[in-house]
Amino acid sequence: MEPRAPSAVQQMILLGRIHGAFGVRGELKLESFTQPAAAIFRYQPWTLRDPQGRERALAGARGRETAKGLVATFSEVADRDAAEALRGTEVWVPRSALPPPAPGEYYWVDLEGLRVVNLEGVDLGTVSHLFATGANDVLVVQGERERMIPFVEPAFIRAVDFAAGTVTVDWDAEF
Template sequence: MPAPVCVARIGAAHGVRGAVKLWTFTEDPLAVKHYGPLLTKDGARQFEVTHVREAKDHLVATFKGVSTRDEAERLNGLELYVPRERLPETDDDEYYHADLVGLAAVTTADQPLGKVIAIHNFGAGDIIEIAPAQGVTMLLPFTNAVVPTIDIAGGRVIVELPSEIEGEDGTSPEL
């Protein structure tokens, strides 16, 4: 079963009637209201968007059953997910970040680096996290220069290692 896809993160309470700031990770920010109930990652809780409007750099949303500021404040920081099958299909050259988790990561010289375990964004751009068979995970900028090829059908991503972590012969160091 495909992993659920994170489509939004709840921020601080907005006002006194249970509204929250909502940051979406969808191409169309307002599409979040059309995916049906939004779930926590473990699926234990679900939220139905009852109203949403655009704000400066986020949305302001209300959820069914959340009507006070105190209730809204307890939701701060929750990430909201939907099952992969509820999302639109991607074009041939598109993918969801969740589609990359579990793929093999190899260098441009076809040397194994490990497996993709996550794509993160801490505010300055996407970062790909790769776990080698042994050793410490690598966090690399997820850009076209560092990850020039994504081959979902082939089950791998090709990584152009920055020169400071690449061996002298152009291969990956012992990991």
């Protein structure tokens, strides 16, 4: 199967990653980026993208939480070798499969690409991506240089305006 790029029309969201086999019966260790972790099973069918970029659809994945993390079962994976062969495979779904965020909540992917301006109107660049630190999420802004702004409302993040395509921040342009 030829690798295919995500459709420009249908935005895809990375929801998880397979980390290898769990036991000998074909179960898989699955890292989920959803909250709670087991919610990943609600958003099927999945598009599985292997480390070489090849994609295929998968429906009917089941899973359970264990003391060692999330464990998934795919009907087509029957043994440890087949499970290990999926190590590094990513789990993607169309953005449209996700429910709308609650008021005041955002999907990171929806923030990516927005312009970031401070309270003085200085354009700091665009949102490149976000990452979690444990204490709070961090907005990474690419402009004339990279800035990392804690995603803390209202201390630093003052407004997100999707219609205008901007995030207004209380952040000194010199930082």
